[in-house]
Amino acid sequence: MTGRRITVDVGAVAHGGHCVARAEGRVIFVRHALPGERVVVEITEDRHAAFCRGDAVEILDASPDRVVPPCPVAVPGGCGGCDWQHATAKAQRALKAAVVAEQLRRLAGLEWTVEVEELAGGLLDWRTRVRMTADGKGRLGFRAHRSHRVVPVDGCPIAAPGTVDAVVGDTWAPGAELEIAVDATAHTHVTEIRGRRRRTARGGDTVVERAARRDWRIAADGFWQVHPDAADLLAEVVSDWSGLGQGECGWDLYGGVGLFAAVLAEQVGPLGTVVAVESSPSAVADAERELADLPQVLVRQGRVERVMEEDLPAPKTVVLDPPRKGAGKAVVDAIAARAPERVVYVACDPAALGRDVAIFAGRGYRLENLRAFDTFPMTHHVECVALLTHPTR
Structure with a gap:
């Protein structure tokens, strides 16, 4: 079927930068389209019985949200870096909000109204x-x-x-x-x-x-947020939601170079404790050097699930910023076993967030608040911060 062209009506957005269409009893994941459009799709990949993938190569009935992409290679067969250059800024954020809400509904059983917040600077010239x-x-x-x-x-x-x-x-x-x-x-x-x-x-x-x-x-080749405003914004939300005070203890898991650990250290003060855990040796070296003025921060190098087996001070709040695959059951179980009052979860993948929120729910934690940010304009990526609390703690 690869190379074949089919006329379809485009349905809802799906996670991954495409929309869903159906033809001849199969699902087609369509790029370069928008919900509600009628398009001609060229099949680009056909490896599964239940679904295939394609590009919208001709727009027969355009969405009012459609615009001309500012990049000449953001087209079918072109660069794969951007997913939504053909949509207005407002429409892009609405599409991402729909994806986050759908993943929470499907994977965590939660009905949640999501708004993706715009960052300063617009759609262009942001990726550092x-x-x-x-x-x-x-x-x-x-x-x-x-x-x-x-x-x-x-x-x-x-x-x-x-x-x-x-x-x-x-x-x-x-x-x-x-x-x-x-x-x-x-x-x-x-x-x-x-x-x-x-x-x-x-x-x-x-x-x-x-x-x-x-x-x-x-x-220079280590991890840092690619949007110039993202690191400050995420640190601000973590600060607002941590609930930590002087003399208390917080954990920063998947801590990178220590951005959130620095925020928590300021809140707990010199009599408190912050445990920062990171697996990358180079990031740990950076964190130890950059946080040397904060002796209340204990930096530990290793896999999160293994470091948590050590004799660490009990946290009131756990902050975690896992990789795209999420934290997973072993890490969530280990966090819940330490009984923190709050968990502040920074997520770069809505599906991973939905899965982990469901696991936390099984350990008695409920989603209390969520903010989503358009830290990757023109792409399907979105950054979320979720606050989970335990009603008995």
Whole structure:
């Protein structure tokens, strides 16, 4: 069926940057479409009996939310990085809100009204960290959707100045991958990756970021939020919802370089304790150095589920920011066994959030509050912060 074209009516948005259509008794996950449209779909992948994937290659009846994508390669067969360039900003946030609500309903059994909040700066020029790949001719570009094929580009409208524009004019070794970051001081840093080898190609291996009223000097190829306002905003929500006071204890799981640990440390003061847990040795090294002025922070390196088996002080509040797959049953069970009053869950994947909220519910925790943020405009990604509380604690 791959390559075949079918006319379909597009239904609801689904998690992953596409909408659902149906034809001949099968589901089609359609990219480059919007709910309510009638489109011609070209099937791009057909590997499952129940569903296939396709691109909307012709719009017969357009949604009023449709716009012309600002990027020439944000089209069928083009770059796979953006999912919603063909939708207005308001429509993008509504689509993401619908996905978060649907995942909570389907996976956690919760009916929750979701609003995805807009960040300052709009849809363009926001992404401060970018990964690019050189094609067979050494031209830099991005991968096509669900493919290793490199789509060469001359620029990227969502990338912040000092990232893509700083490297696309150069020729690189075929197959090389670059991690490009522009930091809070407007300096560009380029790390070149060839197989398992990494080298600093430009700008030094340490970036300077600013968030939570602190300067952070961290590895250029380490993790940091890609939207310039995201780190501060998430830290603010964690601060608002932690419920911690002087002398109390909080945990920061999957703590990275210690952003949330710094926030919690300020709340508990010198007589309190914050346990920060992170598996990456380089992130732990950054955290130990950057939080050296906060002796109440205990940084532990290792897998979260294993470190929690140690004799750690009991937390009043646990903050966790797991990877895209979520925390999972073992981690949730270990947190619940320590009986914190509050859990502040920072989630970059709505499905993982829904699964973990359901596990927490089975341990007596209820979802008390949730905020969602459009920290990745033009893409299907959305950042959520959930507050879970236990009614008996």
